[in-house]
Amino acid sequence: MPELPEVETVRRGLAPVMEGRRILGARNNRPDLRFPFPEKFAERLTGTVIDHLERRAKYLLAHLSSGETLLMHLGMSGRFTIEAPNEAARDMAAFVYAPGGNPKHDHAVFDMEGGARVIFNDPRRFGFMALFATNAMADQSFLSGLGPEPLGNEFSPAHLDAALAGKKSPIKMALLDQRIVAGLGNIYVCEALWRAGISPRRMASSIPGKRSARLVPHIRDVLSEAIEAGGTTLRDFAATDGALGYFQHSFAVYGRENEICRADASHGPVQRIVQSGRSTFFCPSCQR
Numbered sequence: 360m361p362e363l364p365e366v367e368t369v370r371r372g373l374a375p376v377m378e379g380r381r382i383l384g385a386r387n388n389r390p391d392l393r394f395p396f397p398e399k400f401a402e403r404l405t406g407t408v409i410d411h412l413e414r415r416a417k418y419l420l421a422h423l424s425s426g427e428t429l430l431m432h433l434g435m436s437g438r439f440t441i442e443a444p445n446e447a448a449r450d451m452a453a454f455v456y457a458p459g460g461n462p463k464h465d466h467a468v469f470d471m472e473g474g475a476r477v478i479f480n481d482p483r484r485f486g487f488m489a490l491f492a493t494n495a496m497a498d499q500s501f502l503s504g505l506g507p508e509p510l511g512n513e514f515s516p517a518h519l520d521a522a523l524a525g526k527k528s529p530i531k532m533a534l535l536d537q538r539i540v541a542g543l544g545n546i547y548v549c550e551a552l553w554r555a556g557i558s559p560r561r562m563a564s565s566i567p568g569k570r571s572a573r574l575v576p577h578i579r580d581v582l583s584e585a586i587e588a589g590g591t592t593l594r595d596f597a598a599t600d601g602a603l604g605y606f607q608h609s610f611a612v613y614g615r616e617n618e619i620c621r622a623d624a625s626h627g628p629v630q631r632i633v634q635s636g637r638s639t640f641f642c643p644s645c646q647r
């Protein structure tokens with residue numbers, strides 16, 4: 360499932376062919392994904408210019424010259440393919456992302472000024488798109504309750520201190536709460552807690568102070584490194600199976616149950632526990 364760094368990588372891949380460019384044609388190939396496609400999808404998009412392509416949490420937001428914003432979510436298995444029919448369009452695309460998805464799962468198509476065709480392919484159809492007036496963005500249920508971006512200035516130890524004060528849930532669960540910080544998912548929470556030496560079982564209310572001062576930069580670093588690695592991985596992957604690029608070679612704990620801790624081979628193996636139905640990976644020696 361794509362997390363923030365993967366969505367940011369997708370945004371960076373799409374920006375050169377979409378940002379500042381007119382949508383010459385748009386269509387949806389079925390009425391719905393997780394939710395119905397917006398009414399008059401093609402009509403409302405065709406002819407408008409994508410002024411700015413932004414990411415907020417795990418949402419892609421295309422702000423349009425028509426005064427509307429197109430929100431896109433990748434769900435579990437959604438991905439974008441860029442078809443570049445000529446050399447000029449290929450040069451505009453930083454990479455051709457995830458080519459060769461099964462065409463029967465191509466659910467939305469955007470023909471862009473400049474010649475690129477952007478295709479949204481989603482076999483499991485947990486992804487979705489929404490279209491609303493940009494000036495009513497704050498009222499959208501998808502966006503209204505979100506906490507600050509983890510890579511933005513608003514996300515600071517002071518913010519985390521205030522958000523965690525008195526919270527009686529494990530820190531792992533608190534960091535997955537999108538109202539506290541937006542877009543953090545299971546993988547990067549596990550990795551950041553390991554880097555910060557904080558047990559995922561520790562009560563959230565015990566984090567403010569020294570621990571949150573330690574945690575915030577680690578959250579930023581692990582996400583930034585994954586975004587940097589994402590672009591590289593995607594290029595490599597696109598040549599082979601078209602899968603979404605992940606930061607997997609750099610994981611210290613995630614998915615490494617029973618393997619030795621990367622910090623110190625004398626630590627016991629990495630352990631997996633289940634918290635609120637989701638796997639947590641951690642090193643009991645490194646993380647207290």
Ligand SMILES: [Zn+2]
Binds near residue numbers: 621626642643
């Ligand atoms: Zn360790």
